[in-house]
Amino acid sequence: MPVYIYSITGKQHPLRLDGLGGVGEPPAPLRTVTDGPLCAVVSDAPDDLRPKRRDIGAHQAVQVRLMADGTVLPLRFGLTAADDEAVRLALEERAEEYMDRLQALEGCVEYNLKVSQDEEALLRQILQESSTARELNNVVRSSTASRDASLALGELVAQEVQARQAALGSGVLEALRPFARDHQSSQPTGSDFLNVSFLVTHDQDELFLTTELSVANQMGEDFEFRLNGPLPPYSFV
Structure with a gap:
């Protein structure tokens, strides 16, 4: 099933996602995909994903919550992948790039x-x-x-x-x-x-x-x- 990708963090990030819902109606549960030192916050992607106010707000709420606890690579609204395995492979293949960006954005x-x-x-x-x-x-x-x-x-x-x-x-x-x-x-x-x-x-x-x-x-x-x-x-x- 297609997945919606919110952010990428380091594996050490607390990832306090309790009380937050993802995009879609009803809000999709949030989960994480991990590979090596990296973690992606994702949820199931709704079939009719569009930049509606509620969904943009849900996307932004995830970024704000994660930023409060550490460094995050906030991805643009609307980014999806084929499934969790595709997300994991992206984390594996671009690990060096993502780690460099996390370091560059630390404390910013x-x-x-x-x-x-x-x-x-x-x-x-x-x-x-x-x-x-x-x-x-x-x-x-x-x-x-x-x-x-x-x-x-x-x-x-x-x-x-x-x-x-x-x-x-x-x-x-x-x-x-x-x-x-x-x-x-x-x-x-x-x-x-x-x-x-x-x-x-x-x-x-x-x-x-x-x-x-x-x-x-x-x-x-x-x-x-x-x-x-x-x-x-x-x-x-």
Whole structure:
């Protein structure tokens, strides 16, 4: 029967799974598959597995419980294998890789930071600081404006936005990177110009959070910092 895989841990992990249920309706009982120094937390996989709220919550609850007691490789929602033997073989064949990742993640959590900037404030800043943008803007607003002037202004503003936000993102990253063991940048979406995950050790946690708050305050009200965490270190598995 197909099995759903939640996490991989070292065999020495306490694996306190009492009171937790797995994915599916009714919740599938959790169990473990062990090979050598590694252990996988699994359950039977439901036939109609989809990213429903209850199942995502059950997946996350397993990660949080395991993280409270030791290091864990949290696997992404939806990972399945043919059966318990397939899971055991994966633990055997990739033992060195999994052990290396467990060592790299020991004592760590993930924080994800997204940053956006008020678009109107950014446009005002560009017009204040760029004489070329001001001149083009005045032409566009005049009754004799041509389509070429509008296109030129749009291109200039887009270039300015990209350059300024790239510099701002680099500055935020440089300020926080000293307090993280590792980081992974992702493509920002929507109005965000920064989307980065940090792997932070417990002994650097307070310094990381204090620095993030300080940077947000320094950049001011035109910026929105959205910090999510501590999280299972999905981005670093």
